[in-house]
Amino acid sequence: MSGLLALLDDVSAIAKATAASVDDVASMAAKAGSKTAGIIIDDAAVTPKYVEGLDASRELSIIWKITRASFFNKLVILLPSLLLLNVYAPWSVTYLLMLGGSYLCFEGAEKVFHALFPHGDKHVEKDMDIGDPLHLEEKRVQGAIKTDFILSAEIMTISFAAIPAASFWLETATLAVVGIAVTIAVYGSVALIVKMDDVGLWMAKNGRSSASQSFGRWLVLAMPKLMKALSIIGTAAMLWVGGSIIIHGLEVTHIWAWPYEAIKALALQLASGMESGTGFIKWLITATLDGVFGLIYGLILITIGTRIVAPIMSRIRLA
Template identity: 45%
Template sequence: MSAGLFGLLDDVAVLARLAAASVDDIGAAAGRATAKAAGVVVDDTAVTPQYVHGLAAERELPIIKRIAIGSLRNKLLFILPAAMLLSQFAPWLLTPLLMLGATYLCYEGAEKVWGRFSKHGGHAAHSAPVTAAGEDAEKQMAAGAIRTDFILSAEIMVIALNEVASESFWPRLIILIVVAIVITVAVYGVVAAIVKMDDIGLGLTQRASRFGQRVGRGLVAGMPKLLAALSTIGTVAMLWVGGHILLLGTDTLGWHGPYGLVHHAEEWVHHVAGVGGVLAWLTNTAASALIGLIVGAVVVAVVHLLPFGRKDH
C-alpha cells in the first residue's frame, strides 16, 4: 500500500515538473511572440492617444477603457478563432497572409512618411482628434478607434501565430491568449499613462514645491514631444517589421535573391571586431526598412491613382 502511495506521489511530482516546464516553455514562447510584434505594438501605442485628444480630462480614461475592452474582444472573439482555424487546417496560408499584413504595414508607414513630406499628415483617422461632446460622439469615436485597432491586432496575432506555429494545438492557443492579454494591457496601460501625463503635470505645477513645479512644467511641455517621438518610432517600426516579414516571406516562398543579398551583407560586416554583431543587426534592420519603404511607396502610389484612393486636401 505504501509503495503504491509513494509511486503515485512520484508520478504526481513528475507531472508537476512537466507542467512547470510547459508553463516555462509557454511563457518563453509568449515572450518571443510578443517581442516579434513589437513594431505593430509601438504604432498601436502611438495612434490611440490621438483619439482622445480634445476630450474632457475626466472622460479620457473611460474612453481608453472602452477601446481596450473592444481591442481585447477583437483579439479573443474574432481574430484568435480565425487564427487557430488557419493554423490547424491551412497552415500554408500563414506566410502569404503574414506578407499581406506586412504590405499593409509598409503602406501605412510609407503613407505617414509621404504625409510628413507633403504636409498632409497621413490618414485622417490617425490624426484628426474628436472634440465633439456627448455620449453618441464618444461611442462613434471609440468605434473608430476599435476598427483601426482591429487591423493592428490582426497583424499582431498573425505575427505571434507565426512564431508558435510549430506548437501543438493547446499550447498554441494558450500562448496566443497570453499574447493578446499582455499586449492589450501593455498598450492601453501605456496609453493611459501618456494621456494623463499633462494632467499630472498640471497638478504638480500647483504644488508648493519648486522641484514639483519644474517636473510638472516638464511633463506638460514633454507631452507633445513624446507623442511626436512615438509617431516617428511607430512609422520606422512599421517599415522595419513589414519589410522584414516580406524579406523572410519571399525566401520561404522560394525567391531567395533578396534575402540572400541581405544575408551576405550581414556576413560581410559581422567580421568587424567588437561591433560585428551590432553592425549585422543594423544592416538587416536598414535593409528591411528600405524594402518596407519601397513596397509601401509603390502601394501608396497605386492607391492614390485609384478613384477611391484619391484624396482632396
C-alpha cells in the same frame, strides 16, 4: 505506504511537467511578442489621438472601452481563426502575414510621405470638429476599435508565425498570453500617456517642493515631445517589420528570393570585418535595409492606391 509514495511521485512529475509547460509558454510568448514591437509602439502612439478634444474626465472610460474590444478581437475572433487556419489551411498563414506586412509598409510610407509633403486631410479635419461630444466619443471609439482590429490581426499573426511548432494547447496558451500581455502593455501605456500631462499639471500646482513643481512642469512640456518620438520610432519600426515580413515571405514562397539573399549576404560581408559586435552590426544593417525596402514598397502601394484603386472605386460608386 508504497502506494502513497507512488502517488506523491506522480503528483511531483505532473507538477514538474506543468511548471515546464508554463515556462515554455512564457518563453515562447516573450519571443513571439518581441516580433511585434513596431506595431505595439505605433499602436501606443496612435491611440491617444482618439481622445483629443474630448472631456478629460472621459479619457480613461474611452480607453477602457477600446481595451475591452481589443481583448475580444484578439482572444475571441483572431485566436481561434488563426488556429483553425493553421489546421485546415496552414499555407495561408504566410500570405496573411504578407498581407499584413503590406499594410504596415503602406501605413509607414504614408506617414513618411505626409511628413515630407504635409497636406490637409478633410476626413481628419472633419473628425476633429467636436460637434456633439457624445456622438463624437462614440464615433472615435468605433474608429479606434476598427484600427485596433487591424493592428491586433497583425500582432496575433506575426506572433503565431514566430511560435515554434508545439502541441495545439501549448500554441493556444502562448498566443493567448501574447494577446493578453500586448493589450495590457499597449493600453496601460496609453492610459499613462494620456493622463501624464494631468499628473504634471497637478504636481506643478500642488507640489510640496519646488523640485516636484519643476518636475510637474517638465512633464507637461515633455509629453508632446514624447508623443512625437513615439510616432517616429513607431513609423520606423513599422517599415522595418513590414519590410522584413515581405522579404521573408517572398523568399519562403519562392516568388522572389533575391532581396532576402542579397541583404543577408551584404550584412554578413559588412559585419565580418568588425572585431566585436558583429551580431548587432548584422542586425542593424539587415533592419535598415528591410526598412528601406518597406518604404519603397509602401510608396509603390500608395501610388497604386491613389492612381489606380481610388479612381476605380470612385467610378463604381458613381455607376
